Amino acid sequence: MKQQHFDTAVIGTGPGGEGAALKLSKSGQRVVVVESHDDVGGGCTHWGTIPSKALRHNVRRMMEFNTNPLFRDADGMKRLSYPRVLKFAEQVINKQVALRGSFYSRNDIPVIHGRASFVNDHSLEIRAADGKASRIHADRFVIATGSRPYRPDDVPFNHPRVFDSDQILSLDHTPRSITIYGAGVIGSEYASIFRGLGMKVDLIDSRERLLTFLDNEISDALSYHLRELGVLIRHGETYAKVEPHDDHVVLHTESGKRIRSDILLWANGRTGNTQEMGLEALGITPNSRGQLEVNDVYQTAQPHIYAVGDVIGYPSLASAAYDQGRFAATHLLNGSSDYRLAQDIPTGIYTIPEISSVGKTEQELTNAKVPYEVGHAFFKDLARAQIANQGVGMLKLLFHTETLEILGIHCFGDQAAEIVHIGQAIMAQPGDANSLLYFINTTFNYPTMAEAYRVAALNGYNRIN
Ligand SMILES: Cc1cc2nc3c(=O)[nH]c(=O)nc-3n(C[C@H](O)[C@H](O)[C@H](O)COP(=O)(O)OP(=O)(O)OC[C@H]3O[C@@H](n4cnc5c(N)ncnc54)[C@H](O)[C@@H]3O)c2cc1C
Numbered sequence: 001m002k003q004q005h006f007d008t009a010v011i012g013t014g015p016g017g018e019g020a021a022l023k024l025s026k027s028g029q030r031v032v033v034v035e036s037h038d039d040v041g042g043g044c045t046h047w048g049t050i051p052s053k054a055l056r057h058n059v060r061r062m063m064e065f066n067t068n069p070l071f072r073d074a075d076g077m078k079r080l081s082y083p084r085v086l087k088f089a090e091q092v093i094n095k096q097v098a099l100r101g102s103f104y105s106r107n108d109i110p111v112i113h114g115r116a117s118f119v120n121d122h123s124l125e126i127r128a129a130d131g132k133a134s135r136i137h138a139d140r141f142v143i144a145t146g147s148r149p150y151r152p153d154d155v156p157f158n159h160p161r162v163f164d165s166d167q168i169l170s171l172d173h174t175p176r177s178i179t180i181y182g183a184g185v186i187g188s189e190y191a192s193i194f195r196g197l198g199m200k201v202d203l204i205d206s207r208e209r210l211l212t213f214l215d216n217e218i219s220d221a222l223s224y225h226l227r228e229l230g231v232l233i234r235h236g237e238t239y240a241k242v243e244p245h246d247d248h249v250v251l252h253t254e255s256g257k258r259i260r261s262d263i264l265l266w267a268n269g270r271t272g273n274t275q276e277m278g279l280e281a282l283g284i285t286p287n288s289r290g291q292l293e294v295n296d297v298y299q300t301a302q303p304h305i306y307a308v309g310d311v312i313g314y315p316s317l318a319s320a321a322y323d324q325g326r327f328a329a330t331h332l333l334n335g336s337s338d339y340r341l342a343q344d345i346p347t348g349i350y351t352i353p354e355i356s357s358v359g360k361t362e363q364e365l366t367n368a369k370v371p372y373e374v375g376h377a378f379f380k381d382l383a384r385a386q387i388a389n390q391g392v393g394m395l396k397l398l399f400h401t402e403t404l405e406i407l408g409i410h411c412f413g414d415q416a417a418e419i420v421h422i423g424q425a426i427m428a429q430p431g432d433a434n435s436l437l438y439f440i441n442t443t444f445n446y447p448t449m450a451e452a453y454r455v456a457a458l459n460g461y462n463r464i465n
């Protein structure tokens with residue numbers, strides 16, 4: 001079989017693969033990308049970030065409409081069905097596919113569709129959907145194959161009432177009730193979406209609090225507001241069995257509860273896409289969650305084979321995957337890379353309310369015995385939030401009591417994922433430039449949500465003066 005030769009072959013067209021392929025191509029390399037799905041964009045575009053964010057956006061708009069007396073009085077309550085919001089999400093997916101596809105064509109990067117597996121340390125076999133196989137040869141490789149929902153063998157995913165986070169995107173009606181097993185980021189976001197659509201939602205969490213990596217005050221606020229929205233959260237529960245019936249499904253927990261609903265969404269964990277890729281024969285052995293180990297420049301056990309994105313595990317974010325792809329490509333090209341993923345990766349969680357944070361939590365600072373103080377701004381007290389009818393929310397700044405260095409920023413409420421970046425830019429400044437005083441001595445537009453920084457900074461500063 002005649003093999004085409006490339007400088008680098010990138011496997012996967014999610015943010016990790018895209019970041020790597022574009023950097024390599026723009027630096028003059030002959031690059032090919034291999035993608036098993038029919039369209040480019042990765043799990044990020046087709047099953048993960050984009051559809052869930054588009055769903056959430058429109059459900060949120062509907063909720064705003066229904067809770068703002070100005071609109072409600074005029075037109076009555078608006079209702080949206082799940083298939084209807086899903087349809088809009090599909091439009092966004094299509095736009096993303098067109099845009100991302102154009103990146104490859106404009107940069108002369110061929111996209112070969114099929115499943116890639118290594119036949120030796122420099123060749124891939126690519127098996128197309130019709131079964132036809134081809135081979136390519138490359139000097140280097142970037143594995144950016146992402147992850148998929150973790151599926152325990154004893155959960156009947158082939159039953160029409162049992163869904164994982166990929167399958168839920170083909171649900172064709174709006175059920176009355178849902179049990180969501182797993183209260184990680186995916187479970188909490190979908191609980192917000194389905195509750196927003198008016199469904200009865202049971203969110204089952206094996207841990208004792210929601211999203212334990214968050215600052216406790218923010219995690220508490222999320223629990224409070226999800227409950228106020230009507231989500232029933234049960235902590236410390238593990239499943240014993242899932243029992244599907246024709247007209248309902250029952251989740252049995254180890255504690256003896258039987259939780260009945262129309263459908264079940266399994267949102268408990270992810271597995272790296274490394275199966276049947278011929279990696280073990282090259283000495284690259286995935287861990288029990290299918291993830292690959294890499295060094296700090298994203299090389300696997302084979303230095304010419306890099307891996308980025310969800311397939312290497314934490315932090316498993318689209319934002320991080322894109323940067324990892326670019327950084328790996330930089331090392332691949334130059335043999336060194338000054339770039340590192342920023343120490344403080346922000347989190348943006350699209351629950352209702354939205355959450356975002358960067359830097360240290362109060363728990364972390366307390367454990368490390370760092371002298372810090374807290375400044376709060378509550379959205380209900382901000383003119384812009386009052387105008388927008390967005391009174392639920394808070395910005396919290398954590399700063400060093402002696403140096404005034406910003407150590408952590410935690411926010412929940414409307415636009416939290418945008419608001420956090422203002423503070424992140426100051427936190428990233430070297431030396432004295434990272435200071436609480438920036439927010440006290442800078443004039444902010446009025447009325448804005450950014451004003452929350454001035455309010456929170458003054459609130460904190462007053463505590464130490
Ligand atoms: C429901 C959900 C919501 C999310 N929301 C957010 C969010 O709001 N913000 C955020 O930052 N992150 C979010 N994420 C995480 C984000 O989607 C991932 O971190 C991101 O997609 C990882 O990018 P990647 O490039 O590693 O892989 P992916 O985007 O998964 O792309 C991998 C690609 O590789 C292809 N592939 C796999 N195996 C092969 C093979 N052998 N041969 C050829 N091709 C192959 C796949 O078909 C896929 O297209 C969410 C995830 C989920 C599931």
Ligand SMILES: NC(=O)c1ccc[n+]([C@@H]2O[C@H](COP(=O)([O-])OP(=O)(O)OC[C@H]3O[C@@H](n4cnc5c(N)ncnc54)[C@H](O)[C@@H]3O)[C@@H](O)[C@H]2O)c1
Binds near residue numbers: 182184189316317347
């Ligand atoms: N807005 C966002 O940034 C966003 C939104 C959704 C998802 N995500 C990303 O997607 C990832 C997955 O989210 P999630 O809510 O499913 O997960 P999670 O990481 O919170 O995991 C849920 C539970 O499943 C367990 N688990 C995970 N993988 C497993 C495996 N292979 N086998 C057995 N148990 C396993 C975990 O220990 C945990 O108890 C997260 O790491 C998150 O970064 C991000």
